[in-house]
Amino acid sequence: MLTGVHFILSYMCNFECDHCFLYCSPRSKGTFTINQVKDVLKELQKIGSVSEVCFEGGEPFLFHPLLLECIRLANNKGFKTAIETNTYWATTEEDAELWLRPLRDSGLSMLEVSDDTFHHGEEVANSAKRAFSAAQKIGMNVNSICINKPMIENNKELVKGKPIYTGGPKLRGRAAEKLTKGLPGSPWENFTECPFEDLRHPKRVHIDPFGNVHLCQGLSIGNMWETKLSDLVNNYDPDAHPIIGPLLRGGSAQLAREHSTVHDHEYIDACHMCTDICLKLIDKFPEYIAPRQVYGLE
Ligand code: SF4
Ligand code: SF4
Numbered sequence: 001m002l003t004g005v006h007f008i009l010s011y012m013c014n015f016e017c018d019h020c021f022l023y024c025s026p027r028s029k030g031t032f033t034i035n036q037v038k039d040v041l042k043e044l045q046k047i048g049s050v051s052e053v054c055f056e057g058g059e060p061f062l063f064h065p066l067l068l069e070c071i072r073l074a075n076n077k078g079f080k081t082a083i084e085t086n087t088y089w090a091t092t093e094e095d096a097e098l099w100l101r102p103l104r105d106s107g108l109s110m111l112e113v114s115d116d117t118f119h120h121g122e123e124v125a126n127s128a129k130r131a132f133s134a135a136q137k138i139g140m141n142v143n144s145i146c147i148n149k150p151m152i153e154n155n156k157e158l159v160k161g162k163p164i165y166t167g168g169p170k171l172r173g174r175a176a177e178k179l180t181k182g183l184p185g186s187p188w189e190n191f192t193e194c195p196f197e198d199l200r201h202p203k204r205v206h207i208d209p210f211g212n213v214h215l216c217q218g219l220s221i222g223n224m225w226e227t228k229l230s231d232l233v234n235n236y237d238p239d240a241h242p243i244i245g246p247l248l249r250g251g252s253a254q255l256a257r258e259h260s261t262v263h264d265h266e267y268i269d270a271c272h273m274c275t276d277i278c279l280k281l282i283d284k285f286p287e288y289i290a291p292r293q294v295y296g297l298e
Contacts, residue, residue, distance in 0.1 A: 001049045002233055004204035007032060007040070009067065010058040011208070011293065014088055018178040019118045019147065019169035021217045023296050024058045030209040030291070031063060037070050040207060041077055043229040054112075056084035061099065068102055075107030082110040084145065086119055087131040096134035104140050111135050115144040118169065152184060162186065164269070170196065171272040172217050173294055185266030191273050192251040199244050205233075210291050218278065218294035219243060223287060243278065243288050252277060259284075 010031035013024035044050045053074050060067050060083055067083065074081045083103070090096035100111070113135075115128035128144065135142035148167045163184045169175045197216045206214040211225035213232055221241065222232045239245045246255040252273035256263045261280050267273035275295070282289045282297070292298045 002047060002202060002205065003049055004052040004054065005040075005044055005050055006054040006056055006204060006206040007037070007070070008057060008206055008208040008214075009055045009060040009070070010063055012062055013057055013059040013086070014062065015059065015086055015119065017118055017174070019175045021170050021173035021175055021294075022058070023173040023294050028058060028293060029298075030293075031058075032066070032209045034066060034069055036209065037066075038073065040224070040229060041073060041079075043224070044079070045077060046228075046230040047233055050079070052080040052082065052109075054082040054084060059086055059088065061085050061089050064099065068106055071103055071108050072106040075109075080109040081107065082112055083108060084112040084114065085131070087113050087115075087127040090127040090131035090134065093130050093134045093137070096131050097138055100131075100135055100140060101138060104138055109141060111140055111142045112145050113142065114147075116146040116148075118147050170217075171269055172275050174296060176272055176275040177296060180268050180272060183268045185264075185268055188256065188263055188265060188267055188273060189253050191253050191267060191270040193270070194247050194251060194274070195270050199248055200238050202236075208291065212290050215244065216274075218275075218289060218291070220288050220290050223290075241288065242285055243281070247274070 011022060011024050011028035012026065012031060013028065014026055016025040055067055055070055071081050089099050113128045113131050120126035120128060132142050132144060147169050151167050152163045152165060164186055165183050169179060171180060199215055202215050207224060208214065211223040212220040213222055213224055213229065214220050221236055224232060238248055243255065246258040252270050255274065255277050259281055261277050263277060278289045279295050282292060282295060
């Protein structure tokens with residue numbers, strides 16, 4: 001049952017992280033308008049089971065007035081609300097309070113701050129710490145999100161003694177291009193399931209300003225500007241989906257098999273392979289593998 005919807009409020013971000021699975025940058029196109037947000041909130045009320053909405057990006061604080069109105073509207077409709085941010089705006093704790101107080105007063109339920117070396121390097125007293133502290137000081141709920149550093153571990157089960165990549169960022173979007181060099185691979189046939197997403201019974205989806213309804217970054221169940229979001233959700237048939245069906249039947253390996261896609265002999269993990277196969281199928285299934293910019297194509 002769908003309980004959460006994450007708005008990719010904008011693909012634009014003032015950062016351009018190597019690990020970004022949405023390939024965001026200051027040049028990225030695509031930002032929700034307030035009327036689009038209102039339309040989506042109405043659809044969420046129709047679906048009935050959704051209780052939480054999160055606004056993220058890209059960097060949602062780049063559109064602070066829009067963000068504020070989104071929180072106010074969602075809160076008035078009875079949704080719990082969250083925001084994920086890279087905290088670039090927290091120049092000092094005192095300044096951070098200026099950005100946060102209006103959000104608190106609009107009813108924001110939770111602020112999530114990205115605090116890890118991928119976003120802030122080795123800087124200890126970083127903007128995430130300042131944002132966290134300012135939020136606590138003015139009585140807001142705040143949480144730190146930390147992406148663990150990847151590890152290369154000995155793999156005893158799949159290929160005896162061979163090292164594998166575990167932890168770390170999902171190898172999707174820019175991460176699949178920038179973070180994979182030199183990492184150890186495993187035979188492609190080993191990737192027989194999707195390790196991270198509940199593709200059959202999704203509890204949350206990400207939606208973007210182009211209308212895509214993502215189950216995973218760049219993997220959509222359809223376009224909500226063409227078919228109502230409530231219809232897309234209520235009529236979702238995972239087994240009939242040309243990408244999700246094969247992933248459920250046998251992971252990235254099955255996806256390549258069913259579409260007879262040319263593939264490498266080895267991949268670093270299931271997401272690395274899945275991204276490569278999606279990239280090769282993007283022109284065949286533009287409705288489901290979208291938008292192209294998440295694959296670094298525009
Ligand atoms: S990972 Fe986050 S902060 Fe970094 S470019 Fe992507 S959206 Fe921006
Ligand atoms: S296997 Fe594919 S669908 Fe599953 S989490 Fe990885 S990239 Fe996403």
